[in-house]
Amino acid sequence: MxxxxxxxxxxxxxxxxxxxxxxxxxxxxxxxxxxxxxxxxxxxxxxxxxxxxxxxxxxxxxxxxxxxxxxxxxxxxxxxxxxxxxxxxxxxxxxxxxxxxxxxxxxxxxxxxxxxGDNCLTYIVAGDAGIETMADFKGKRIPWVVGSSPLQANAKAMLAFGGLTIDDVTLVEMPSYGAAIDAMINGQVDGVTTVSTGGLVEKAVAGPRGLKYIPYPHDDAEGWARMREVNPHFAKRVATQAAGGLKEPLECIGVPxxxxxxxxxxxxxxxxxxxxxxxxxxxxxxxxxxxxxxxxxxxxxxxxxxxxxxxxxxxxxxxxxxxxxxxxxxxxxxxxxxxxxxxxxxxxxxxxxxxxxxxxxxxxxxxxxxxxxxxxx
Structure with a gap:
């Protein structure tokens, strides 16, 4: 009840x-x-x-x-x-x-x-991090928000899309999502899982490193299967809205x-x-x-x-x-x-x-x- x-x-x-x-x-x-x-x-x-x-x-x-x-x-x-x-x-x-x-x-x-909506869940990465796909995260630094199992699971699932695990990256502990965004802006981490719209993402767009949005191609069946083994509630979505704008629609992740x-x-x-x-x-x-x-x-x-x-x-x-x-x-x-x-x-x-x-x-x-x-x- x-x-x-x-x-x-x-x-x-x-x-x-x-x-x-x-x-x-x-x-x-x-x-x-x-x-x-x-x-x-x-x-x-x-x-x-x-x-x-x-x-x-x-x-x-x-x-x-x-x-x-x-x-x-x-x-x-x-x-x-x-x-x-x-x-x-x-x-x-x-x-x-x-x-x-x-x-x-x-x-x-x-x-x-x-x-x-027309936004999506994705990894935003610093423009100078040299990351274009999830496979490129090998050896990179990502925030690990303490006490946030969803954010941690999102990171694990998205890494799985690229054939990686958390053992392939350097985890940097953070107290909150907001702190993780600041850490990317300040050069402490290379990317953050987030929704593609919102004030803190706008803040990252305006930061000195800039940012990119990582795609999750819908025709990558193996990548999606690996990702859904971690987060079965992830759905496919094509985003047209993102802080800073998108040059073209982005194939990525949809969750409410x-x-x-x-x-x-x-x-x-x-x-x-x-x-x-x-x-x-x-x-x-x-x-x-x-x-x-x-x-x-x-x-x-x-x-x-x-x-x-x-x-x-x-x-x-x-x-x-x-x-x-x-x-x-x-x-x-x-x-x-x-x-x-x-x-x-x-x-x-x-x-x-x-x-x-x-x-x-x-x-x-x-x-x-x-x-x-x-x-x-």
Missing amino acids: FQKLSIIAGLALMPASAVLADDVKLPSTIAVTAADVGGTSYNQAIAIGKALQDAYGVSLRVVGTGNPQAKVAPVREGRMPFSIAGSDVFFAFEGVDDYASPDWGPQDLRAVSLVG YPDVITYSEDDDLVYNFTRALIDQVDVYSKADPSTAGFAADKQMFEWTVPYHEASIKAYREAGVWTDELDAHNDALLARAAVLADAWATTEDIRGDADFQAKWMKIRAEALQAAGMPAYFE
């Missing part, structure tokens, strides 16, 4: 007349987590917040965080209703990597918005970003927040074009995390949710139930030193018994 939201200061509903706009009803203040100040999801949240303020009189309080679990934890604990997170929510939903710990396990979270998630049982709040994101997209995308992917018809509905039922209602009303999507979402809900049942059997071993290995075995066996792929074995 979803965790019930705590009643916190600032989230009491205002009188309906104060926040009515096209029948959307929202609290006077909504708190969300996002990336570091200046990061893509932080900037997008600021643009969205301005639109919500103008349309509904709502204050969107954006809390910037330095690592993925710090984004999810306040939402899991009921201190905030939403997180504007990244692909880490896939790992959280599955209960793997940093979430394969007694304090976490598979998370019963739900998607509000899985943002599509950002991923707005919740644990809330407050259907009215989730429905109205989803409606607001849909209804105001033409407004906030003028302030930040990278937010255009929040539109109802750009959602990555067939991804690996289930949508909240109240959000589905909003997308159905927008005319973009189908019966086929019901089947996909139901399959993900069934997977969540298998994961939850498997997790419930671990109570007696959560203090064991080898807990992670034991959990991953239990998890894989439960999924396989249910006829579902285990992904991480």
